[in-house]
Amino acid sequence: MYNKSKSGLLALLFCFYTVATVAQQKKDITLEDIYRNSTFAAKTVSGVNWMRNGQFYTAEIADEKNKVTDVVKFEVTTGKPVATIIEGEDLKLTGSDKPIAFDAYTFSSDEKKVLFSTEREQIYRRSSKAEFFVYEVGTKKLTQLSKGGKQMYASFSPDGRKVAFARDNNLFYVDLATMQETQVTQNGRYNQIINGFADWVYEEEFSFAQAFFWSPDGNKIAFYTFDESRVPEYNMQMWGELYPQDYRFKYPKAGEANSVVSISVYDLPGKKTTRMDTGAEKDIYIPRVKWTSNANLLSIQRLNRLQNTLEILHANATTGQAQVVLKEVDKAYVDITDDLTYLDKDKGFIFSSEKDGFNHLYYYNMQGKLVRQITKGNWEISRFVGLDEKSKTLYYISTEISPLDRHLYRISLTGKGKKRLTTAPGNHTINMSQDYKYYLDYAAAANTPSTVSLFGAPAGKLIKVLEDNAALKNKLAGYHISEQEFFTFKIADNTTLNGFLIKPTNFDPNKKYPVLMYVYGGPGSQEVLNMMPRNNWWFQYLAGKGLIIACIDNRGTGGRGAAFKKVTYANLGKYEIADQIEGAQYLGKLPYVDKSRIGMFGHSFGGYMTLLALTKGNGVFKAGISVAPVTNWRFYDTVYTERYLKTPQDNAAGYDQNSPLFFADKMQGELLLIHGTGDDNVHFQNAVAMQDALISANKQFESFYYPNRSHGISGGNTLLHRFNMMTDFLERNLINPKGTNGQQ
Template sequence: MTTKWMTTALMVVPMLLSNTACSTMKSTTNAVKESSLKGGVTPLSIERLYASPALAGTSPRGLKLSPDGKRVTYLAGRKDDQYFYDLWQMDVASGKQSILLDADKLTIGELSDEEKARRERQRIYGQGIMEYFWSDDSQALLIPASGVLYYFSVNDGTVKLLPTGEGFVTDARLSPKGNYVSFVRDQNLFVLDLKTENLTPMTTDGGGAIKNAMAEFVAQEEMDRMTGYWWSPDESAIAYTRIDESGVELVTRNEIYADGIKLTEQRYPYAGKNNVTIKLAVVTILDQKKSWIELGKEQDIYIPRVNWLPDSKRLSYQWQSRDQQTLDLRLVSLTQTDKSKTLVEERSDAWINLNSDLYFLKQQESFIWASERDGFNHLYLIGLDGKVKKQLTSGNWVVDEVELVDEKTGWIYFTGRKTLVTEKHLYRVPLAGGEIESISHRAGMHSPVFAENEAVYLDYFSSLSQPPQISLHGDQGQRLAWVEENKVDKSHPLYPFFGQWQLPEFGQVNAEDGQALQYRLFKPTNFSADKQYPVVVRVYGGPHAQLVVNSWSEHDYFTQYLLQQGFIVFQLDNRGSAHRGTQFEHVIYQHLGEAEVNDQKAGVDYLRTLLFVDGDNIALYGHSYGGYMALMGLFKAPDYFKAAISGAPVTDWALYDTHYTERYLGHPQKNTEGYEASSVLPYVKGYQSGLLMYHGMADDNVLFENSTKVYKALQDEGKLFQMIDYPGSKHSMRGEKVRTHLYRSLADFLERELK
């Protein structure tokens, strides 16, 4: 279960808290000390939350620096339609911004079902130009659009439709040196020579259950691997996966739309059932010669990552056991593909979290590797003999991601939570080891995008008091220019409402094992300490997610609406959630929905100590994993939660996929009791009243069946509840009309239940 919808409230898995172990801590986050912000005092309506222009102002996506460092490029939504994107540029020297390519110059048509599903798993939404790739010489761009490919010349502004043949093209990209374009069509891999326009199939046996160069469902949804092929740096070869889905259960899934029902056949790997059979090969560009990598005798495995070494003669792949307690980094030479050398062995009694922080160095026979072996995710320098040369970062905090390895200057730039767990900052550490330097300093969340070969970067920054800003920075963090300052002045879409925008108080309660649980508490507009207010606890709580952050999120718009209606909104990251280390996360292993619920109960225990909280009127609201948490909280702790809103919940873990579910619960045959205890269904009899459930009826992530099973169980028990189901909606409930109706319904429900 990916967590890119997470800022609303997805799934929760906290740890047990005792009622007497609560303590509070004043926030040290400077950005949220003000009680209000400058701006107008117009009330925020639900209809305005997701209407155009976007409340957050101009918030470009798809940020890139051209390889020559002369241009910043980005995708920007139109003023009259924030979800229709054109390609824009900023000249670095002058700071001048202009449209680089109007999407109207392309033919934007219907996507294939495969591409729709792929974009849903990438959490890419919108129309117009959604992806683009720079050529190595910075003179051209490759732009996929509606199953065809366009080649855009930056110098003369011409757009050329590339000859890709019949059929829908997906996962297209330029080769490393820009001489070829590769893509997948009809479940086979193709390469187009841009000079001769010769189109060559690299594979020919794709079709039916056989998919070449394509990521399987769980790789896309759970491993953050959206591709199934990788170019060698010198363009001589491509490594690719070949998957056989014939052993995976073929499910006929109903996608219910307003004007009919679409029957979709999908090979879905339910927990405990068969996965795909995966193979790894290398194919040469000149003669299409294939060499198969020997992966070992065990076939029931995952291949989550593949990386070439700089010499293009050696290939690495990560081998993961099905129980996800073993992860090996293996190295193979193209002259001996039947022999692999294991460079790194990671082991865990629970599970091993995947990351993408593997960087093979060009100037020495070593690589950078990220590992949680000491309990927190940190960086290591390891030789190609497998021996650790140096641990580069350490401490009771986590590295988020390596952003740039600059061998010329000897620095590694990375993001992490060294300053505060509620903020993400940019740091650097010497490649040879040494003191860590802080590069970013503004309180909030920093997501840098570096140039390919220089320590110059774009900083995508936001905080609770600042919608996303984009700025260009030098190697020591100095700001060189604004790309989008996005200042909330009188011309900004947010300005009329900003005077009533409420900032939270941060703090913590202690778990029964002494670990600190971070929370943030939003007080209502026009708050009075002499009154008592009902509370909405917004929850996700699942693995790989964090709600309690100093970050801007469009999902907080509904929070602001609730504050203006006189509600308190409270969020707590229970144990099991992200960025706190393995001790904090692994407590949920083999039993979901118990420790998490108890942690949320501890949050309520704290709330009930506050004189301005109406302790009898507290509701729990979450989506996805948060929807699961909402049901578990209401069913198991009705004395804590008067009402609950459950959106798109997993209710029976036997209905969810192998990679996510077995990571936390193990195999169903080995943990039957854990699966039963982690399901919502055994606790239906504990439900009393006050439930609203909603679900998208075309959800291909958390299948609609998860909700219908609870509907039937509640009906069989004669329990009264409410449900709203959305024809055609997927897991993320996209679309202005859908979201407007949804949030109007939720607000109405909360008014009736808590006031």
């Protein structure tokens, strides 16, 4: 006889069994998933080059059949290809049957010619050299730009008739009609004189490598000259050959001599070079140069050595005569941005400033007289996207909603009609078309993969979602993932700090867990943002091992105005580590935290903070992983260090009182110190000095060096190896140290 109750019970049990089985089938993240297989890599929309008509863009598309790459034209509103502008098969030199394999491409302004780069060689973070080729779209003719050696930063003139480039520390240009090459400068010499590209410290700290600029009419080239003959050399040994090779380059450490920098303008028709008058004082910086809308008026930004006075100069490109039109003074330092934007027909310029306590946009006439402050409020502009002069509309990204979020806004040049265009919570990165009719929104938020969407401006109307990462979302549903949670707490002076937590998988509030505090903490930086953090998947992997990940943005970080950021001035490290120690103590009082097992991990400035935590933390931290740390700011470069600390000659105490080298004898806890021997940025010298100080103090520690690796310590199998090693260290010293059984 059929028993309904028994049947229902069996069905219920089957349902429970099915749910339990599905739950059990969830996978654990592995390090191979992260660092070898890129299992969790989000898809994006890259290689987008907006065309003059903002309704179209081009992108590189692989032709699998012919094993080449084509340049394809797409219609913006549909996202569909409408034409193949360049067939990869056509990129052949005369007499060759093999097409070039290009790294990147750039159209001339009329889109009739294309510059292709091949065989690119990386030099430093932003610098490289390559072989360049010019392709004529109409005739399909490919021509090598120069046969004199690889070129740097090859760039079309505005009319597309010429290409300028740097090579062997000199500046050149080629007339494309005749392919005649002209050498503009003659005095370039390695480690002595550089023309047309930045020296090491400008490239690293002022964030540009190309140092020449075509005038709007294409008749002039403005360029930098760096006389680095007095700058001391740094020597790195590069390993691999029978005898290690010395690599010597000019690197100005804090308080040492900088390059003497000058700006010149070369007039192509007259074949004449004129030096611009940047003043009698030579111990200065020139962090930005750009042409105004006037083809004979050059804009030069001049910054004093202490970086607390910035001046905008307007220079006559023919005579070299210059005058100061705007002066910005700060009691600490003035940040350098790319916000300076000139209006057409000498109608003035837009500039950003923190002079009211938050970074905002200001409109000035060409004489430097303030017309109006455009944006106001206790929030800051994080990026000025651009100005559409036709509609007199400015676009910018700001923190108005929250310091943890970044949203796109539009506002009139009059300062009226402000509107937020992005609605989804999180952080938005914008790629705007040249005609300001469309933009790509790369949206990121905590606990969800990023998306890429196309919008129409100025209304901000969604046209199409180009990438929603649905496949990744489905994949993540099959793994053990912990949510990122945000929190705030107050330190002793009543300042509120922001933080996030990633708790262990299957978190039990009745248990006590160890904590790994992830830190960067450097000036103007931010790690606590409404988006997936750096190293997110490693953090998830560690959460699966029963570790709480915590991150706190200390005083000195960005997104919260000038006062919060600049309180650390002249005492770099002092307030930052005090806040991290208070943060660890706050976490230690949470009912589910084992305060005897709190550790710290950081890279670069975060590596420095980790060493301070172990040496000045009074035993609060049980273990720390310090990667590529600065150990004494006297070892680091002039621009960055002196901006925040002044020179060692002017502020010796600010350097020494917050250097972990001088507190090695106070180190408590276990340390893993990692560095790359080929780090041109934070030199291996820092790790050597720290190890020597720890040895002198009879402190035991673990260390590891990566041969020839640069500051990121990556390449090949390096990341998998490094994160395996760091995980093993945490397992031995934090997750399950001797004398404990892990979770309590």
